[in-house]
Amino acid sequence: MKTELEDQIVGILPEHFPNFRGAPSQTCLAYGFSCGDGWAPILLDLVTSIAAYEIGKGVVEPTCVFDQVKEKFGILTIYARTEDPYVRGLIDAARSLSARTCENCGSTKGIVRTQGWISTLCRDCLSEGAEFTEVDHVTQALASVERCREVHGSRRWGSVLWLDDVRDPSNFGHPGAVWVRNVDDALNLLTSQKWDLVSLDHDLGEGHDRDGWVVAKALVEMALDKKITFGTALQCHSANPPGRSNIEGYFKDVRDILLGNR
Ligand SMILES: [Zn+2]
Numbered sequence: 001m002k003t004e005l006e007d008q009i010v011g012i013l014p015e016h017f018p019n020f021r022g023a024p025s026q027t028c029l030a031y032g033f034s035c036g037d038g039w040a041p042i043l044l045d046l047v048t049s050i051a052a053y054e055i056g057k058g059v060v061e062p063t064c065v066f067d068q069v070k071e072k073f074g075i076l077t078i079y080a081r082t083e084d085p086y087v088r089g090l091i092d093a094a095r096s097l098s099a100r101t102c103e104n105c106g107s108t109k110g111i112v113r114t115q116g117w118i119s120t121l122c123r124d125c126l127s128e129g130a131e132f133t134e135v136d137h138v139t140q141a142l143a144s145v146e147r148c149r150e151v152h153g154s155r156r157w158g159s160v161l162w163l164d165d166v167r168d169p170s171n172f173g174h175p176g177a178v179w180v181r182n183v184d185d186a187l188n189l190l191t192s193q194k195w196d197l198v199s200l201d202h203d204l205g206e207g208h209d210r211d212g213w214v215v216a217k218a219l220v221e222m223a224l225d226k227k228i229t230f231g232t233a234l235q236c237h238s239a240n241p242p243g244r245s246n247i248e249g250y251f252k253d254v255r256d257i258l259l260g261n262r
Pocket residue numbers: 102103104105106107121122123124125
């Protein structure tokens with residue numbers, strides 16, 4: 001990554017990168033971030049979100065320390081030490097985003113994965129004649145879950161509420177999740193206990209008059225009523241891009257409310 005982009009990212013939270021450009025014998029960040037410029041906006045959003053979260057929470061000590069940032073198997077791979085589940089969720093989200101963002105130019109249109117040396121690129125950035133596979137969103141989501149397992153093999157979510165009409169949470173790294181298949185059950189359980197992770201699908205299939213966004217909207221109400229905190233990570237595992245951005249829009253509202261921005 002270009003030096004000026006790295007400086008912009010690290011400059012937002014310098015104390016979270018204490019070893020940045022340190023001695024090669026001491027740190028994996030000696031040569032900066034080992035990935036393309038296309039992922040700079042993802043990293044910029046990540047550090048900005050962490051900064052906003054820490055300000056909102058009033059914490060003085062950094063909630064995480066970054067040890068390494070690199071591309072691995074076509075995915076943005078971030079090694080960071082943190083005990084904070086919300087920050088961990090932000091880092092996971094950045095990883096997921098990279099699986100559908102061109103590492104070279106940052107485009108999210110026409111994304112493919114090259115074969116051989118695996119890279120995530122858009123069709124415009126693909127070298128001529130390069131072999132590639134089309135990347136659909138479900139594959140990308142699964143790939144990021146695999147990466148997540150690889151990097152955080154020991155991490156286990158405590159309580160997980162999983163809304164999906166067909167997809168089994170155990171195939172997505174959540175064998176212990178409470179699996180609900182419709183909006184009513186999700187709404188009933190939402191307030192029944194504290195959840196570490198709420199993961200929503202958007203399209204609940206035929207015969208359902210209400211989709212996952214209804215639950216996301218209810219989370220906004222819960223944030224306004226102070227019935228949800230940063231301790232609950234929110235995730236959308238929908239394979240439908242407009243559906244996902246709809247739900248992620250509500251998640252953003254929840255974060256803004258919790259941060260006191262609205
Ligand atoms: Zn590109």
